[in-house]
Amino acid sequence: MSKREERIGRNEALFREVNERIERVTETLQVETLTILCECGDPSCFEQIEVSLPDYERVRADPTLFLIRVGHEHSDIEDVVEEHEDYHVIRKKNASAAAQARKLDPRGG
Numbered sequence: 001m002s003k004r005e006e007r008i009g010r011n012e013a014l015f016r017e018v019n020e021r022i023e024r025v026t027e028t029l030q031v032e033t034l035t036i037l038c039e040c041g042d043p044s045c046f047e048q049i050e051v052s053l054p055d056y057e058r059v060r061a062d063p064t065l066f067l068i069r070v071g072h073e074h075s076d077i078e079d080v081v082e083e084h085e086d087y088h089v090i091r092k093k094n095a096s097a098a099a100q101a102r103k104l105d106p107r108g109g
């Protein structure tokens, strides 16, 4: 895994952690749609994504998946596995990048 790939992976994991907090707050408000941050791994990207709570939970159950704005994937290191109107779901291609994503999962992988 390259330094760049590792850095992107760290940033994605950081944004995922922020989104996990947003989810917890949103759950207490009992709304069905989350407004989360793009998890593309670019530290200057603060674009927002609207995702239903069930969709967020489904994606989050797999620690190697991330939610990003359409077009924000790094196609050399990530595959787009789901296309939605407002966002795409990406999966880490590289096994060690996937392992890093699992290790940094706040849900414990």
Ligand SMILES: [Zn+2]
Pocket (backbone or CB within 6 Å): 038, 039, 040, 041, 042, 045, 046, 047, 068, 069, 072
């Ligand atoms: Zn982004």
